[in-house]
Amino acid sequence: MIVPNGTLILVVDGARSALFRNSGAALAPQLDLIESADAPSPGTAEQGTDHPGRAFESSGTSRSAYDSTDLHQQDEDRFARRAAAQLDRLAADGKHALILVAAPRVLGIIRPLLAPATHHRLISEIARDYTGRPAQDIAAMLVSHET
Template sequence: MTHSDKFRLPAGALVAVCDGRRALFLRNEGDQAFPNLRTREVHEQDNPPTAAQGTDAPGRVHQSTGTARSAVETTDFHALAEAAFLRRIAERLEALLAAGEGTALVMVASPRALGVLRPLYGRAVQEALIGEVDRDMVKLPVYEIEKHVAA
């Protein structure tokens, strides 16, 4: 697998562009010489900030000996929701590729999202993956993504 930012995308290749809240699955409807990325699927998740999701004060723990107490770290609901979303994205990509819906795969995601996604790659994703781009491009228009990714 290469870590370049530009790839030769064969016809039918998928380009997955995602972060923790939004994912675009693009498919090369052109050929390797003249790629033409078209949107195949869009996935979005409403994920309000953690402050809006959990408003209780942190819990307290009593030590088993003595009178000392300590705070329990608050749950980051935002990070949990992002991880769950990325897990669903990885599962969807696996299903698409296992069904023969793509000839190859380029994953484009923020470094943080890639860190969550990599351990979730199934067999079909691992076999189809021709490269990764560790940049957040999910808000760019498709033609801009194409310019950044296609060689």
């Protein structure tokens, strides 16, 4: 993939994100870290202790349980929504092309939240979890990625 100089690359999963800028050539990107965010979320068992509620049938004696709330997943979804808002802010300035690299589940959350103008600024959306990897690994993946 061609990554023009100055392109911003947002790498995100449910709890971490990193924003890079390509300061190298289009065919040999050199990624510089601009900012990173980390929002670790403890597991659901550590966050809540309540058991799921019960539903009683209007006739008869049968009961059923509600699904328990996955608090950890809610935290990750909230983080993904903040990443989508960050991407919209980056696209609003209109100065840089954008690339989004996100874990597949997170990408599915982010896509429908993006403004139409942001979709037009995106060069590529890549469904891979590359958070926590060094910039060189991300640059190598971008070069080898087929659009």
